[in-house]
Amino acid sequence: MSTNTVAGRDAGLSLQQQRQRAAFWFLAPMLLALFCVAAWPLLRTIWFSFTDTSLNNLYGGKWIGFDNYLRIRTLESGRVIYKGTLVDPAWWNAVWNTVRFSVISVLCETVIGLVIALVLNAEFKGRGLVRAAILIPWAIPTIVSAKMWAWMLNDQFGIINDIFLRLGLISQKIAWTASTDTAMYAVLMVDIWKTAPFMALLCLAGLQMVPRDIYEAAKIDGIHPVKVFFKITLPLIRPALMVAVIFRMLDALRVFDLIYVLTPNSSATKTMSVISRENLIDFDNFAYGSAQSTLLFAILAIFVSLYIWIGKVDLSGESSK
Amino acid sequence: MSDNKLLKSIGFYALVVAIVVFSVFPFYYAIVTSFATGTALFEINYFPKHFDLANYQNVLGGRTFPRNILNSVFIASVTVALALFLAVTASYALARVRFRGRGLLLMTILAVSMFPQIAVLAGLFELIKFLNLFNTPWALILSYTIFTLPFTVWVLTTFMRDLPVEIEEAAIVDGATPWVIITKVFLPLLWPALVTTGLLAFIGAWNEFLFALTFTSQEITRTTPVAIAMLSGASVQEIPWGPIMAASVIVTVPLIVLVLIFQRKIVAGLTAGGVKG
Incomplete structure (x- = not known):
């Protein structure tokens, strides 16, 4: 055997072993970095959520168990008092806001994104120009888009009110971001504007992998384009669409910056991320905020697992190889 | 008809x-x-x-905004350099070497890129205070690694997986070590991918808000998104829309120019992560 191996290869290690050893050293720095910025802070956040740590005294917290989540106390009079995040109406309001925001925005973005992608998949003059144009909302920083739209949605001088008044869609000027009835619409409008193009690009990538001859065959058979879309195109791009939707959904569920800047302190739009940060930093309820961010993490983790399991989504792209 | x-x-x-x-x-x-x-x-x-041009003069002639731009440029550049450096070797190992647990490792990296940033905020806050980095650019460079690194590793891995195996085999026959293969054989082929992922990571770091808001405490240490969000007038009622729009245009135009120049590569980079099925 030993006469067959190439002489002098690192003291008898096979090529494969040698490569695996190198791979370990190549991966180690990256894994160490990820451990420091992701795993460790996450574990610390979870730990903090079981203590009464405060912002100014990070090391002075005592273990208090699940009290930040739910604390049941029976008073001497026999009355039972529930405290903690799980019975905090502000928290459940934030959960509801987040879910509503995520579902509506991702749904609208997927539909609009698909429409844009179908348009871009057709051949016409100036297609390159349109594709360049839809990249612009994606390239604009979220804070900048929030400010731009805050100005356009301004109640007195905003152009949106002007356009809607001229078109007769509204009868008087609306304070989009300030009024609790419309704040969520304002946030949704901006989010859809900003991310629908991104969805369109992902959908387009899926569409371009559908072989053209399928469409030609359908055309020869005289099948209606709408039927072609639902029976052929949609099933074929479903895997790409499922992946795009989960990525967008995760982004939407953790939304912070847009809402923080566009509708500050509005209880109609406050999401889980916003309320967690508020407690962590602004209100000096460090441990309480940690409990809320831990809950957010748990909700996201459960959601992703269910989605991948039920939708049989292949995220790694390994099995298709 | x-x-x-x-x-x-x-x-x-x-x-x-x-x-x-x-x-x-x-x-x-x-x-x-x-x-x-x-x-x-x-x-x-x-x-x-x-x-x-008064709004532009107002913003650029101000005491802090030019400094905020410098902060953003510095932080985003260092973050990208760091992420690419760590990601090139790691993605070689993930794409070209077979070892047990590779699929699991890839999924873990993908999972980290989906982390809600708020979930690590408390822990990172403690870490940054402990390392005495609070209110410095390094606090942000450290924390931005959480989203730039998994992303660059993931995209570079998909790019590297598609490089022809013959090139590597020829190098191995010539006795090249893995390190030589990466630096001498793959790196020249990877340039387009590096530019794309670098640019996307740069945009991510340039636009980040939550960490920048939490880990800086002075006007001169802020990055541009925080500076724009905090631009305020003499009173609460009086929002300086003109300067805000000028500042917005200043920080956005370079991005749009870059994106339009590299648009084909960016679309390829964005869709490389997972939508290949």
Whole structure:
């Protein structure tokens, strides 16, 4: 055997072993970095959520168990008092806001994104120009888009009110971001504007992998384009669409910056991320905020697992190889 | 029949125009506003009417905004350099070497890129205080690694997986070590991918808000998104829309130019992560 191996290869290690050893050293720095910025802070956040740590005294917290989540106390009079995040109406309001925001925005973005992608998949003059144009909302920083739209949605001088008044869609000027009835619409409008193009690009990538001859065959058979879309195109791009939707959904569920800047302190739009940060930093309820961010993490983790399991989504792209 | 066709093509182009207007108008309107000052700001103009650079002078001549831009450039550049350096070797190992647990490792990296940032905020806050980095650029460079690194590793891995195996085999036959293969054989082929992922990571770091807001405490250590969010007038009621729009245009135009130059590569990079199925 030993006469067959190439002489002098690192003291008898096979090529494969040698490569695996190198791979370990190549991966180690990256894994160490990820451990420091992701795993460790996450574990610390979870730990903090079981203590009464405060912002100014990070090391002075005592273990208090699940009290930040739910604390049941029976008073001497026999009355039972529930405290903690799980019975905090502000928290459940934030959960509801987040879910509503995520579902509506991702749904609208997927539909609009698909429409844009179908348009871009057709051949016409100036297609390159349109594709360049839809990249612009994606390239604009979220804070900048929030400010731009805050100005356009301004109640007195905003152009949106002007356009809607001229078109007769509204009868008087609306304070989009300030009024609790419309704040969520304002946030949704901006989010859809900003991310629908991104969805369109992902959908387009899926569409371009559908072989053209399928469409030609359908055309020869005289099948209606709408039927072609639902029976052929949609099933074929479903895997790409499922992946795009989960990525967008995760982004939407953790939304912070847009809402923080566009509708500050509005209880109609406050999401889980916003309320967690508020407690962590602004209100000096460090441990309480940690409990809320831990809950957010748990909700996201459960959601992703269910989605991948039920939708049989292949995220790694390994099995298709 | 031909009437029907004409109608269809009119409808199609109307849709195209609607898409373009929908995408471009808000930024166009921000530019129009940024050139208006005083009472001109409060007229609603659909077309550019004023050309006044006062807002730009106001923002760029200010004490802190130029510094904020420098902060952003420095932080985003160092973050990208660090992420690419760590990611190139790691993605070689993930793409080209077979070892047990590779699939699991890839999924873990993907999972980290989906982390809600708020979930690590408390822990990172403690870490940054412990390392004495609070209110320095290094706090942000450290924390931005959480989203730039998994992303660059993931995209570079997909790129590297597609490189022909023959090149590597030839190098191995010639006795090249893995390190030589990466630096001498793969790196020259990877340049386009590095530019794309680097640019995307740069945009991510340039736009980040939550960490920048939490880990800086002074005007001069802020990055541009935080500075723009915090721009305020003499009173709460008086929001300085002109300077805000000018600042917005300043930080956005370079990004848009870069994105338009590299648009094909960016689309390829964005879709490389997972949508290959």
